[in-house]
Amino acid sequence: MEYLTSNKVAIVDLGTSKIVHEKLDEALVREKIGGAGVTCELYEKYKEEDPIILGTGLFTGTLVPASALSMITAKNPSTGKVCHAPLTLYAGMEMKYSGFDYIVIKGKAPKPMYLWVHDGIADIHDAKEIWGKNVWDATDSIRDSMGDALIQVLGIGKAGESGSDFGQVCINYWASGDRWGFGKLFGRKKLKSVALRGMSLLEIADPEGFVQACKELLLAVKNGPFAGKQGIAELSAEMGEDIRKWLEPIIHRHLSCFNTPFPTNTFVFLDEDPKHLKESEKNEPGFLITDVYGLLGFNKMGLSAQDSSALLRECARAGIDAVAVAELNQKAGMTQLEEIKRSFGDVKGPLEHLSKEPFSPWAPPAPMFADFALSPDGSQTADWWKRRQAMAYIFGIHPIFALMSPELTEEKLLELATMGTGLEFTPETLEQVVGDILK
Amino acid sequence: MGIQIDLKKCVSCMACEMACGYHRDEGFALLSSCIMVTRGREKKDYSAVVLKEEENLVIARPEGVEVRKLGSTGKSDQDKGREDASAKPLLLREPCDLCSDRKDGPLCLQFCPVNAISLG
Amino acid sequence: MKEFPSSPNPPLSPPKIGIFVGAGASHSWLWFVDLLDQWGLNDVRFINEKEILIGALEGVDSLMMSGGDTFAMARSLGAEGSRRLKHFIEEGGLYIGTCAGAYLPLRSSMAFLNQFNWINVKISNISRRLSESERGLFQEHACTPYGCEFVYHVAREDVLLEMEGGHQANGSKKVIAPLYGGPSMLPSEDMQAIATYRGFTEKTKFLVREDLAEKTLHGNIAASRKRMGKGYLYIFGPHFEHPNYPEANGILARIILREGKNRATRSFRPEPPSSKTGQSFFEEWRRELSHSRMVAFGLEMLPIRWMIGNKWYEPEKIRVFLEALWRRLNYLESGEGVDVTPEDQKGMINRLKETTGLLRTMKKEHDRAQSTNGLAEDLFLLLKKVASDFLTIYFRAKRTETVRAQA
Ligand code: SF4
Ligand code: SF4
Numbered sequence: 022m023e024y025l026t027s028n029k030v031a032i033v034d035l036g037t038s039k040i041v042h043e044k045l046d047e048a049l050v051r052e053k054i055g056g057a058g059v060t061c062e063l064y065e066k067y068k069e070e071d072p073i074i075l076g077t078g079l080f081t082g083t084l085v086p087a088s089a090l091s092m093i094t095a096k097n098p099s100t101g102k103v104c105h106a107p108l109t110l111y112a113g114m115e116m117k118y119s120g121f122d123y124i125v126i127k128g129k130a131p132k133p134m135y136l137w138v139h140d141g142i143a144d145i146h147d148a149k150e151i152w153g154k155n156v157w158d159a160t161d162s163i164r165d166s167m168g169d170a171l172i173q174v175l176g177i178g179k180a181g182e183s184g185s186d187f188g189q190v191c192i193n194y195w196a197s198g199d200r201w202g203f204g205k206l207f208g209r210k211k212l213k214s215v216a217l218r219g220m221s222l223l224e225i226a227d228p229e230g231f232v233q234a235c236k237e238l239l240l241a242v243k244n245g246p247f248a249g250k251q252g253i254a255e256l257s258a259e260m261g262e263d264i265r266k267w268l269e270p271i272i273h274r275h276l277s278c279f280n281t282p283f284p285t286n287t288f289v290f291l292d293e294d295p296k297h298l299k300e301s302e303k304n305e306p307g308f309l310i311t312d313v314y315g316l317l318g319f320n321k322m323g324l325s326a327q328d329s330s331a332l333l334r335e336c337a338r339a340g341i342d343a344v345a346v347a348e349l350n351q352k353a354g355m356t357q358l359e360e361i362k363r364s365f366g367d368v369k370g371p372l373e374h375l376s377k378e379p380f381s382p383w384a385p386p387a388p389m390f391a392d393f394a395l396s397p398d399g400s401q402t403a404d405w406w407k408r409r410q411a412m413a414y415i416f417g418i419h420p421i422f423a424l425m426s427p428e429l430t431e432e433k434l435l436e437l438a439t440m441g442t443g444l445e446f447t448p449e450t451l452e453q454v455v456g457d458i459l460k
Numbered sequence: 461m462g463i464q465i466d467l468k469k470c471v472s473c474m475a476c477e478m479a480c481g482y483h484r485d486e487g488f489a490l491l492s493s494c495i496m497v498t499r500g501r502e503k504k505d506y507s508a509v510v511l512k513e514e515e516n517l518v519i520a521r522p523e524g525v526e527v528r529k530l531g532s533t534g535k536s537d538q539d540k541g542r543e544d545a546s547a548k549p550l551l552l553r554e555p556c557d558l559c560s561d562r563k564d565g566p567l568c569l570q571f572c573p574v575n576a577i578s579l580g
Numbered sequence: 581m582k583e584f585p586s587s588p589n590p591p592l593s594p595p596k597i598g599i600f601v602g603a604g605a606s607h608s609w610l611w612f613v614d615l616l617d618q619w620g621l622n623d624v625r626f627i628n629e630k631e632i633l634i635g636a637l638e639g640v641d642s643l644m645m646s647g648g649d650t651f652a653m654a655r656s657l658g659a660e661g662s663r664r665l666k667h668f669i670e671e672g673g674l675y676i677g678t679c680a681g682a683y684l685p686l687r688s689s690m691a692f693l694n695q696f697n698w699i700n701v702k703i704s705n706i707s708r709r710l711s712e713s714e715r716g717l718f719q720e721h722a723c724t725p726y727g728c729e730f731v732y733h734v735a736r737e738d739v740l741l742e743m744e745g746g747h748q749a750n751g752s753k754k755v756i757a758p759l760y761g762g763p764s765m766l767p768s769e770d771m772q773a774i775a776t777y778r779g780f781t782e783k784t785k786f787l788v789r790e791d792l793a794e795k796t797l798h799g800n801i802a803a804s805r806k807r808m809g810k811g812y813l814y815i816f817g818p819h820f821e822h823p824n825y826p827e828a829n830g831i832l833a834r835i836i837l838r839e840g841k842n843r844a845t846r847s848f849r850p851e852p853p854s855s856k857t858g859q860s861f862f863e864e865w866r867r868e869l870s871h872s873r874m875v876a877f878g879l880e881m882l883p884i885r886w887m888i889g890n891k892w893y894e895p896e897k898i899r900v901f902l903e904a905l906w907r908r909l910n911y912l913e914s915g916e917g918v919d920v921t922p923e924d925q926k927g928m929i930n931r932l933k934e935t936t937g938l939l940r941t942m943k944k945e946h947d948r949a950q951s952t953n954g955l956a957e958d959l960f961l962l963l964k965k966v967a968s969d970f971l972t973i974y975f976r977a978k979r980t981e982t983v984r985a986q987a
Binding site: 485487491496498500510514528544545546547548549550551552553 | 608723724733758761823881899
């Protein structure tokens with residue numbers, strides 16, 4: 022593969038510490054396009070070895086609006102189903118530039134390790150210094166030792182290390198959309214984290230055509246009904262749970278994932294005046310809320326925005342899915358901050374809304390702000406959502422933004438795919454890939 | 461005339477940086493852009509957008525814009541001494557040329573999704 | 581950064597070219613690397629002042645002396661270096677000097693520089709030629725002290741030149757090249773002009789009033805040639821080797837091709853590598869180069885710079901060296917291999933690791949608000965060595981490929 026790619030796949034065997042580099046087969050891309058299309062295929066190929074597949078979408082890290090997404094594809098340790106967890110913020114983009122489009126991690130390490138992927142090199146490092154550390158400290162430690170604060174770290178905390186069903190693979194310091202307990206899978210493999218950094222260049226088959234089309238697409242989407250709205254509380258309001266006033270007093274700023282027109286993340290200041298503009302003197306003044314469901318979970322328990330956010334921060338440090346913490350604590354009748362903080366090691370039990378779909382329910386189940394011309398009785402919504410998520414995970418589009426942007430049509434995405442790669446992609450191919458992913 | 465950045469609107473999405481990278485390298489990369497989003501202070505949520513111009517470094521911070529002579533550090537004790545007329549360009553990050561060879565003008569501006577960039 | 585684009589038709593017997601990377605050489609020697617690479621002039625080695633003192637010039641046809649700090653160059657070469665250089669030229673060697681490398685052989689009474697009085701010419705950008713009121717016009721930044729006088733600079737970036745002596749670019753005598761402090765010379769019997777300053781372009785940046793700039797440059801000599809024994813000195817005020825000026829590059833390359841073979845040295849005919857340099861060497865190299873690059877990239881965002889010698893160094897300069905290597909790494913990785921002894925391989929990797937280590941320490945020290953000046957000084961010395969070692973291998977591989985393709 023020549024365009025929009027690093028043209029490399031790494032096959033990492035944690036058991037033997039052997040790493041094999043393969044070229045990204047153009048035939049595979051012609052057949053499976055990218056993202057989840059390819060990760061599913063790689064999963065099948067290595068499934069006997071309990072693999073974790075990291076993958077980028079076809080457009081990840083480009084000027085296609087919202088091209089922020091990479092993913093983890095693996096078997097949900099609780100349900101046994103193959104599913105995909107979204108990697109957004111800057112991590113999805115960073116993976117694209119790390120020199121590998123896909124990374125297969127198989128086997129189990131004999132002792133704690135972390136994988137260090139940079140500029141086309143993948144190395145297995147001893148993790149004895151960071152195993153046992155919380156997510157924040159482990160990220161700091163990797164960044165400090167490498168001397169680079171831009172390294173993106175997919176890492177687990179105590180929860181994943183100790184085999185909690187809700188162990189989450191976090192991104193740097195923040196929660197991710199991993200609702201599958203992939204942290205447990207990492208922990209089982211003694212894989213503390215995957216650190217990513219890359220400074221490569223992606224070539225484009227028809228550069229000017231591609232960028233022009235991206236520009237037109239952005240122009241079409243950016244003035245959509247979400248224009249002027251920002252942040253996590255707006256998402257929740259759109260979902261029918263208006264927590265805007267509740268959260269407002271502690272909001273510092275809203276942040277976008279890479280090249281995503283709607284900022285789906287909100288930074289709240291907890292130990293600092295939220296209106297403080299200068300660089301805070303405090304090292305850890307607040308928290309970046311990236312998951313609306315976790316926030317809503319604590320809100321529903323009657324906690325204040327401050328306490329809810331502080332809990333989210335504790336969850337992220339421990340690398341545990343806040344949604345599970347909130348739901349299971351509420352079920353157990355625990356609503357006090359300190360109680361909940363102490364509960365992380367003990368949260369167990371089935372969750373009520375365990376998704377049957379392969380895509381993370383981190384993305385709300387309905388159109389956001391926009392009109393996708395679905396029937397008002399809701400009968401089409403579930404199928405529409407699945408298909409929309411499939412598009413996002415194939416092309417590398419932010420899965421929540423995909424729900425806001427009817428302008429990002431399948432035709433447009435296919436057109437861009439052809440311009441970007443020089444390969445002809447037909448609606449039939451796309452249909453086939455979607456079918457395979459949803460199988 | 462130059463690129464103006466309103467940090468109050470900026471959501472740190474890096475689209476401008478990637479657009480400028482494309483303008484320089486005709487591919488997607490971040491190494492040559494002259495507009496850069498600083499991301500090193502992640503836990504503090506402190507970020508600026510830095511623009512390298514012919515003579516100046518324009519640093520748009522949440523608390524305001526600072527214009528610094530290129531090559532100076534902003535700390536007067538380190539800036540003592542002559543400017544060097546024989547300094548050779550480094551040719552890595554070329555200063556902003558306002559995308560003068562593009563008929564639609566500045567690419568960073570066109571890719572900013574929240575209109576935080578303007579030409580003023 | 582794209583891969584470095586190489587020459588489609590490298591000459592079979594190119595001159596043996598030395599590039600000076602010793603004391604005083606700034607990063608602009610890498611521009612010569614690009615130029616030679618682009619023209620397929622692949623018989624290249626890198627030489628510092630110590631190597632000159634032990635006879636390194638014996639092995640080359642021509643020497644490229646780039647920009648930087650003339651005083652530092654002269655001081656480090658000393659009388660013995662001067663003698664060796666002179667002997668080299670007189671025996672048929674070609675000396676190409678741009679900017680600082682052009683000032684070096686000009687007549688001077690200053691200590692150290694006076695050991696290189698080979699071209700009897702006056703420069704027009706010296707303060708003794710200014711009236712009292714004009715002297716005052718110079719900002720501090722536009723001049724370099726020179727004894728009790730000062731050398732001043734009137735413009736930067738593009739200058740328009742008129743070529744003489746049959747040199748042309750695309751059939752035209754007009755050519756544009758960038759000026760960064762290089763000399764402007766008054767006509768002299770002692771040399772033959774090959775380019776004259778004729779004017780400016782819209783990209784010229786004036787450091788003083790335009791009329792004074794014009795008075796200093798217009799009609800004066802930008803580049804010249806002098807015969808010395810069997811060899812030649814070619815000196816250029818503007819940087820004809822600057823990578824963004826292909827026409828000026830062409831003029832320079834043709835001079836090297838034409839005049840650079842007078843010493844009848846034999847072109848390097850590489851044997852096919854006896855054992856292919858292990859892929860693991862290049863992988864190790866990529867790993868460490870990547871480590872260095874990412875820390876260097878991070879430093880670019882920090883408000884620091886370093887005074888080394890009498891020049892300011894910005895953090896971006898670190899990556900100038902690293903990118904020159906990075907852009908050529910794929911070529912080596914995918915190639916036929918080159919002969920590098922295991923000890924040399926080990927040394928090269930260790931120095932690159934040391935580079936990463938230094939960079940990481942600098943980052944830490946800066947975060948702790950400590951000074952990084954001493955570290956930076958070590959770093960830039962190391963970078964020169966790391967870069968020239970790597971590029972030596974690179975050119976050897978290129979040369980091997982050419983010879984093999986033409987065999
Ligand atoms: S105007 Fe063009 S050159 Fe200047 S910062 Fe924007 S994209 Fe870069
Ligand atoms: S594109 Fe706009 S919002 Fe995004 S980082 Fe640049 S200035 Fe900020």
